[in-house]
Amino acid sequence: MAMPEKMQAVVYGGPGVKSLKTVATPKVLQPTDAIVKIVKTTICGTDLHILKGDVPAVTKERILGHEGVGIVEQVGSGVTRFKKGDRVLLSCVSACGKCDYCKKQLYSHCEDGGWILGHLIDGTQAEYVRTPHADNSLYHIPDGTDEEALVMLSDILPTGFEIGVLYGAVQPGDTVAIIGAGPIGMAALLTAQFFSPARLIMVDVDDSRLAMAKTFGATDTINSATQDAVAELMAMTKDGIDVVMEAVGIAATFDICQNVVRPGGHIANIGVHGTSVDLQLQELWIKNITLTTGLVNTNTHPFTHKSAQ
Ligand SMILES: NC(=O)c1ccc[n+]([C@@H]2O[C@H](COP(=O)([O-])OP(=O)(O)OC[C@H]3O[C@@H](n4cnc5c(N)ncnc54)[C@H](O)[C@@H]3O)[C@@H](O)[C@H]2O)c1
Ligand SMILES: [Zn+2]
Numbered sequence: 184m185a186m187p188e189k190m191q192a193v194v195y196g197g198p199g200v201k202s203l204k205t206v207a208t209p210k211v212l213q214p215t216d217a218i219v220k221i222v223k224t225t226i227c228g229t230d231l232h233i234l235k236g237d238v239p240a241v242t243k244e245r246i247l248g249h250e251g252v253g254i255v256e257q258v259g260s261g262v263t264r265f266k267k268g269d270r271v272l273l274s275c276v277s278a279c280g281k282c283d284y285c286k287k288q289l290y291s292h293c294e295d296g297g298w299i300l301g302h303l304i305d306g307t308q309a310e311y312v313r314t315p316h317a318d319n320s321l322y323h324i325p326d327g328t329d330e331e332a333l334v335m336l337s338d339i340l341p342t343g344f345e346i347g348v349l350y351g352a353v354q355p356g357d358t359v360a361i362i363g364a365g366p367i368g369m370a371a372l373l374t375a376q377f378f379s380p381a382r383l384i385m386v387d388v389d390d391s392r393l394a395m396a397k398t399f400g401a402t403d404t405i406n407s408a409t410q411d412a413v414a415e416l417m418a419m420t421k422d423g424i425d426v427v428m429e430a431v432g433i434a435a436t437f438d439i440c441q442n443v444v445r446p447g448g449h450i451a452n453i454g455v456h457g458t459s460v461d462l463q464l465q466e467l468w469i470k471n472i473t474l475t476t477g478l479v480n481t482n483t484h485p486f487t488h489k490s491a492q
C-alpha cells in the first residue's frame with residue numbers, strides 16, 4: 184500500500200504550544216534516507232524542555248520526538264542494510280559513520296547528523312518519519328522482542344548509561360546518588376547496577392517515582408520537596424557521594440550535586456539546562472572532582488540492546 188499524502192503529527196508551536204496536526208508525509212530526500220512508519224514513540228524530558236522554551240534551536244512547526252520503533256516503508260538508493268518491511272529501532276542520534284566525530288563514536292556530534300530528529304528536522308511523534316543516514320542510525324529488531332520496552336533504547340537507556348553511569352565512572356562499592364527519578368534517572372539507576380555500587384540513593388520531589396525507584400533497586404530515597412537533600416545525603420555518608428548524577432536539568436538540582444560530591448568524586452550532568460548554573464568553583468577546586476556533561480551518543484547500543492533482551 185502506498186504511503187498516504189498526509190499524516191498526523193505532534194507539532195511544536197513555540198513555548199508552551201503543541202498540537203496534533205495534519206501535515207505532509209515525509210519523502211526520501213537523500214539516497215541514505217529511509218522513511219519509517221512509527222509503531223511506538225515516547226515523550227522525553229527533553230521534549231518537555233523544548234516546550235518550556237529551553238531549546239531555542241527548535242523552531243515553530245517542527246514535528247517533535249526523537250525516539251521510536253517502526254517499520255521501514257521506503258529506502259533511498261544508498262541504503263544497503265534495510266529494506267521495506269524491516270522492523271527497526273530508531274536511534275535518537277543520526278550518524279553518518281564517516282566524519283571525524285563518528286570515527287570517535289561521538290555520534291552526537293556527527294557533522295551531518297547528531298541529535299537532529301525532533302530538534303533540527305522533523306521527528307518521530309508522527310505516523311511517518313524521515314531518518315537520515317539510515318544504515319548507521321537504525322537497528323534491526325529481532326523477532327519476538329517486546330517493542331514497548333525496546334523504545335527505551337532509542338535514547339532513555341543509553342543516556343542514563345552513557346552520560347550518567349559511564350561518564351560518572353561508577354565503581355564497585357561506590358555510593359551513587361541520582362537527582363531526578365524520571366525515565367532517565369531510572370535508566371541510570373538500572374544500569375549503574377552493572378557495576379555493583381554499594382548504595383544507590385534516588386532524590387526526587389515525587390513520592391510515586393521514588394517508590395518506583397525502590398522497585399528498580401534504589402537502596403534509599405529522599406524527597407527533596409519535604410527534606411533537605413544535601414543534609415540528608417551528607418548525613419548518610421562519611422564525607423559525601425562518590426558519583427552524583429544530575430537528571431533533571433535545573434540549577435537547583437545541579438546545586439545539590441556540587442554540594443554533596445565527595446573529594447575525588449564525579450558529577451555527571453545528564454539534564455538539559457535552559458539557564459545558567461552557579462558553579463561553586465571556590466569550593467570544588469580543592470576537591471579533585473571530575474565534572475562531565477554530554478549528549479547521548481548511543482554508541483553503547485550493541486550492549487544496551489543485549490542487556491534489554
Ligand atoms: N544528555 C542527554 O543526552 C539527554 C538525553 C535525554 C534526556 N536528557 C535530559 O535528562 C533530564 C531527565 O529526563 P527525563 O525524561 O527523565 O525527564 P522527566 O521530566 O520525566 O523527569 C524529571 C524528574 O525530575 C523530578 N524533579 C523535578 N524537579 C525536581 C527538583 N527540584 N528536585 C528533584 N527532582 C525534581 C521530576 O519529579 C521527575 O521525576 C531532562 O533534563 C532531559 O532533557 C538528557
Ligand atoms: Zn530524549
Ligand SMILES: [Zn+2]
Nearest residue numbers: 279282285293
Ligand atoms: Zn558523522
